[in-house]
Amino acid sequence: MKKLPSKxxxxxxxxxxxxxxxxxxxxxxxxxxxxxxxxLIRIYCGTVLSVxxxxxxxxxxxxxxxxxxxxxxxxxxxxxxxxxxxLIGFFDDPRNAKVKSFLMDPSNxxxxxxxx
Numbered sequence: 001m002k003k004l005p006s007k008x009x010x011x012x013x014x015x016x017x018x019x020x021x022x023x024x025x026x027x028x029x030x031x032x033x034x035x036x037x038x039x040l041i042r043i044y045c046g047t048v049l050s051v052x053x054x055x056x057x058x059x060x061x062x063x064x065x066x067x068x069x070x071x072x073x074x075x076x077x078x079x080x081x082x083x084x085x086x087l088i089g090f091f092d093d094p095r096n097a098k099v100k101s102f103l104m105d106p107s108n109x110x111x112x113x114x115x116x
């Protein structure tokens with residue numbers, strides 16, 4: 001399995017990424033969590049890579065939610081579950097290769113015409 005990245009930047013804030021222990025995974029009945037106060041994301045890696053990836057994106061979206069001052073907490077989990085799974089599906093669909101390349105290429109920020 002791929003190694004988890006050690007950090008992620010969300011709206012300019014550095015979040016540390018750590019592996020969640022099996023004990024905590026079982027106690028919390030969760031594959032991940034996000035502590036916005038500590039800027040810490042923990043991910044359980046004892047599963048298939050697709051679940052780990054979905055969970056990491058899910059927890060990043062919790063950070064986005066918090067940093068965007070979205071306050072409706074009862075809708076947060078429902079919205080983030082749906083969005084993270086849909087985005088992983090988008091990223092994994094080979095038919096989206098050109099769109100992903102366009103979205104992820106920072107050279108797209110450069111002007112398309114040469115300055116005189």
